[in-house]
Amino acid sequence: MSQCETCGNDYDKAFQVTMGGKTHTYDSFECAIHALAPVCEHCGIRIVGHGLESADKFYCCEHCAENNGVKGFRDRQN
Numbered sequence: 001m002s003q004c005e006t007c008g009n010d011y012d013k014a015f016q017v018t019m020g021g022k023t024h025t026y027d028s029f030e031c032a033i034h035a036l037a038p039v040c041e042h043c044g045i046r047i048v049g050h051g052l053e054s055a056d057k058f059y060c061c062e063h064c065a066e067n068n069g070v071k072g073f074r075d076r077q078n
Contacts, residue, residue: 006031041057043060059073062074
């Protein structure tokens with residue numbers, strides 16, 4: 001069994017994720033997301049989807065980016 005880096009659970013179905021050249025072990029996607037997903041610069045939620053990036057900062061949506069002064073992103077094209 002392998003131990004989850006986030007919660008410490010020993011689990012026979014643990015999996016590994018390699019990111020930035022480092023390999024991490026988790027027992028669930030929830031723990032992997034908690035540890036690895038970027039955080040929105042404005043509202044602080046974990047970004048599970050594509051998100052938006054500007055000047056090395058991540059945002060979950062256009063609204064949050066604009067509230068931090070970033071212009072030009074669009075959540076939807078008409």
